[in-house]
Amino acid sequence: MKIQHLLFTLLAAGMMMTSCGDCDNTPEDSPQTANRNKNTPSASMPIEITRLEFPHVKGDSNDPIIMHKADGEVNFSLEWDNAKRAQRWTCYQMYASNRVIRWKRSNWKKIDPWFGDPFQVDPMIQPSYQSTEEDHWNDGYDRGHICPSQDRVNSRDANMQTFYYSNMQPQLNGFNSGVWEVLEEKIRGWITQNSPQSDTLYVCKGGIIDGTPGNDFTYNNHKLIVPGHFFCALLMKNAGGYKAIGFWFEHKNNKDKDLGKYAINVRELERQTKLDFFCNLPDDVESHVENLDQDRVKTAWGL
Numbered sequence: 599m600k601i602q603h604l605l606f607t608l609l610a611a612g613m614m615m616t617s618c619g620d621c622d623n624t625p626e627d628s629p630q631t632a633n634r635n636k637n638t639p640s641a642s643m644p645i646e647i648t649r650l651e652f653p654h655v656k657g658d659s660n661d662p663i664i665m666h667k668a669d670g671e672v673n674f675s676l677e678w679d680n681a682k683r684a685q686r687w688t689c690y691q692m693y694a695s696n697r698v699i700r701w702k703r704s705n706w707k708k709i710d711p712w713f714g715d716p717f718q719v720d721p722m723i724q725p726s727y728q729s730t731e732e733d734h735w736n737d738g739y740d741r742g743h744i745c746p747s748q749d750r751v752n753s754r755d756a757n758m759q760t761f762y763y764s765n766m767q768p769q770l771n772g773f774n775s776g777v778w779e780v781l782e783e784k785i786r787g788w789i790t791q792n793s794p795q796s797d798t799l800y801v802c803k804g805g806i807i808d809g810t811p812g813n814d815f816t817y818n819n820h821k822l823i824v825p826g827h828f829f830c831a832l833l834m835k836n837a838g839g840y841k842a843i844g845f846w847f848e849h850k851n852n853k854d855k856d857l858g859k860y861a862i863n864v865r866e867l868e869r870q871t872k873l874d875f876f877c878n879l880p881d882d883v884e885s886h887v888e889n890l891d892q893d894r895v896k897t898a899w900g901l
Contacts, residue, residue, distance in 0.1 A: 632881050633881055634881060636877055637655055637877060640657070642657075643655065646665060649691075650800045651689040651801060652689055653831070654877040660679065660680050660681055661677055661679055662677075663678075664677075664720065664722050664723060665722075666759045668750075668756040669755060672690075673750065673759050674690035674760070674765070675688070676688040676765065678727070683727055683728065683729045688744040688802070688804060689800070689802040690745050691801070692798070694793040697752070697786070697790060699791075700753055701752065701753055701754050701757050703757065716761040717741060717761045717763060718762060720763060720764035720765075722764075729764065733818075735820065736819075737768060737818035739768035740770070740771050742766060742768065743765060743766065744765050744767060745760050745801075745803070746760065747760040748782065767804070767825055768823075768824045769805075771851075773849055773850060773851055777854050778828065780854070781857060784857055785801065788899075794836065796835075797836040800833040800834075800835070801832055802831045804825075806828075824849070826848070827849055828849055829870070830845040831843075831864055831876070832844075833876050841890075841895075841899070842863075842864045842887040843862075843896075843898075843899050844861070844862045844866065846862055846867055847860055861895060861896050861899070862892055862895075863889060863895050864887065864888035
């Protein structure tokens with residue numbers, strides 16, 4: 599009976615993961631691994647949009663891809679809507695080496711010109727399309743990080759870039775310091791300094807800026823978009839293969855610590871957000887990990 603139980607456990611785990619072998623950030627196509635919806639680099643789109651954390655990009659001048667690099671590596675990327683002066687999503691990778699703590703966020707209290715308030719405009723966005731401190735001033739919302747500063751404490755430069763206003767969306771304090779922070783801490787727990795070097799977590803997060811004003815989003819008192827919902831799509835690659843999960847939150851004060859209530863499969867998250875996550879995966883792998891039954895998704899992620 600013990601042997602039968604072990605075999606059943608191994609079989610169940612295998613069904614939840616799709617093997618990737620020695621795969622990397624940019625899977626190559628083959629007759630067995632076709633990809634019909636992948637991002638395609640161009641003169642205006644960098645090769646990095648083929649990395650696994652990227653959703654399908656719009657690829658037009660009104661929605662430029664902003665990519666920030668620190669210490670010779672991609673730190674995080676985002677799709678910026680010039681007309682709305684808001685980001686549609688931020689994506690980035692987490693792995694053991696960028697979880698090594700080499701920078702204390704409290705250091706910002708000592709450094710000119712920030713002295714504890716390191717928020718700043720994004721130098722890669724044209725001034726007429728930027729969001730600035732004035733857009734957030736006294737609006738009753740937190741300047742909510744999408745790529746958390748605590749996820750980028752491996753260097754000063756990496757941490758500094760997370761404070762660009764392009765990486766912010768207005769968030770109620772009871773959301774930002776509540777269920778959103780619970781999610782951030784959980785994500786960090788899935789990738790630690792002690793994780794195997796082959797483990798990589800691909801993250802895409804944001805708030806809804808498209809749809810109907812008053813329903814899908816509202817505005818603060820400076821006409822900056824306040825999303826009505828926030829989302830997170832995660833793809834884990836490790837020795838066992840791939841697994842994926844989505845999270846969908848209504849933007850309201852919420853101190854709930856039970857993330858399982860908000861966990862859905864990625865296909866349902868795509869339906870809610872109208873975004874195509876992890877499009878650079880081979881089609882068969884993408885279909886498998888994104889369509890897994892919700893209960894099995896939660897089991898695979900320990901929720």
